[in-house]
Amino acid sequence: MNCSPRLLPAHTHRLSNGLSVILHPIPITDSVTVDIWVQTGGRNEPLEWLGLSHFLEHMVFKGNDRLAPGELDRAIEGRGGVTNAATSQDYTHYYITVAAGDLPESLPYLAEVVLRAGIPADEFERERQVVLEEIRRAADNPDYNAYQQLMQTAYGDHPYGRPVLGTPASLMDLTPELMRTYHQGWYRPEQMTVVVTGGIDPERALALVEEQFGGSPSGAELRIPPAPAQPRPQGILRQESTHPRLEQARLLLAWPTVSAHDWQTACGLEVLASILGDGRTSRLVHLLREQRGWVRGIGCSSMVLKEGGLFCVSAQMDPDHLSRVEATILHEIEKLQQDGIGQAELDRTRRILTHEFLFSAESPSQLAGIYGYYETLGGVQRIQEYLELLQSLTPTQVRELAQQHLSPEAYVVTTLKPAGLDSASSPERQLAYR
Structure with a gap:
């Protein structure tokens, strides 16, 4: 009988505000990754909000009244780190990788933009053009087209059958006010997980996460009509x-x-x-x-x-x-x-x-x-x-x-x-x- 391999045990916690925290120390490395996962994506968008989750992913990096657009990138990359994000049907996540010694100075920037995205109106209009160009580039990609056609045929009216990027028409209907409402409704602690891996002391890392995320109160839940069931092909x-x-x-x-x-x-x-x-x-x-x-x-x-x-x-x-x-x-x-x-x-x-x-x-x-x-x-x-x-x-x-x-x-x-x-x-x- 073969024995299944095991990953080193992770330290899992849940803060009093509902935030899930996963910590995994790797003593032999000097780098740290912080990955914030939010339990929302294309699946949680009504048809008239198509592309909102992905557009919000872009706007998170535009800061707020306390953090200028691009300041997160400058703070992380200026320390030799990397930052990025991704949106899928079931989730959105934001991550940074920095030297272990830079974690205390880096984490506040990431927490600030994710928890308190300002969605400034002028940046909203500029970034809308960036996302529209991303949609145009995707339309030129044959594999993207084939995949989207397959998903649309397989899932029908279910949100999984729609493009996560949205469409040019749906992007033009989105507003900063709508995006702020969506952010407040989904980017709540009980819908989020913070993962920290690498050269960390678990107790110190947990204290850092609690300091930056523990004071974030739970917001009002955003109610989305349930999606239709996944269709089954007849023939x-x-x-x-x-x-x-x-x-x-x-x-x-x-x-x-x-x-x-x-x-x-x-x-x-x-x-x-x-x-x-x-x-x-x-x-x-x-x-x-x-x-x-x-x-x-x-x-x-x-x-x-x-x-x-x-x-x-x-x-x-x-x-x-x-x-x-x-x-x-x-x-x-x-x-x-x-x-x-x-x-x-x-x-x-x-x-x-x-x-x-x-x-x-x-x-x-x-x-x-x-x-x-x-x-x-x-x-x-x-x-x-x-x-x-x-x-x-x-x-x-x-x-x-x-x-x-x-x-x-x-x-x-x-x-x-x-x-x-x-x-x-x-x-x-x-x-x-x-």
Whole structure:
């Protein structure tokens, strides 16, 4: 029986105002990462607020009456540190990495901008143009387009089907007053987690966090209408389009799965995705890229979200191969459903996933990201549960997961081809599933 690896134990705390704190000392490093996670993102936006979470991420760095725009960046980068942020469907997070000795002077800047974002009106208009340009650049990216088409088809009216960046029209309707209301409603201590990793003394780090965040009172809750349930495809939902900057066609297949609440199934689907498309020895990579050469690249992933996951297969190829590659993917899935997998293949897959996880937790910034992400999905205990489930999963369970969640008769497929290609004229096109 294999023993699951363990991360060094984290120190977890909850302040009196509801703020969650996760501390993980790494004695051999001289750097520290502070990562603030807020439990809101695109999922919490009504349609008329589309893009608000991401726009707010930009505006947080514009300071307030006590901190000038860009002062956080100057304070951190002037000490040789780095700062950045990201917005997703389920969360927004802000992080800095600095030398351990600079933490007491650096943390107040980060706390100030995140907790007390001023949303100045003049900066709002300037930054709106920055975000609009980001949207325009994304529209020129074929992979972004293919991904958004897949999400829209898979999730329908659910917020997960909308672009986190928003649209030019939705950005123009947002106001500083609306953003301040959103910030006050979601950036509350009980909706936030502060992660500190690296060369820290846990007691001193906790005292610093409590000093900067403990006095922040809980604000009024912002009530958002519940989102519709994730739809389940009845048959095959197909979305086809072209892109002028594309040379290789894109093929994306997806099956709706479970939310983060069904953690055991979510972990099992991660193993299934690795078996099919993670690395040269995986089934689809070995067959379609290494043996037949039909694809330039192919991979699988199991997306875990709070309100419904998605199992995805994505590939790049010459447009003439689209239909035969889709048919082969489905054939390999049906083969796994019928014949299952052997113990040796499962053992190799769990080694790959375990090592990938451990290698992704080597630096303070990587570790802070892992803690924040898992806390967002339901708690840091999910980390150890994941590592243990990797070891306990059986070949029979993997086969049952494939049978239950990867129907060859009901899935979502998105194809993106080079502009100017007449899909009806391609003889290969006639082999497409009906």
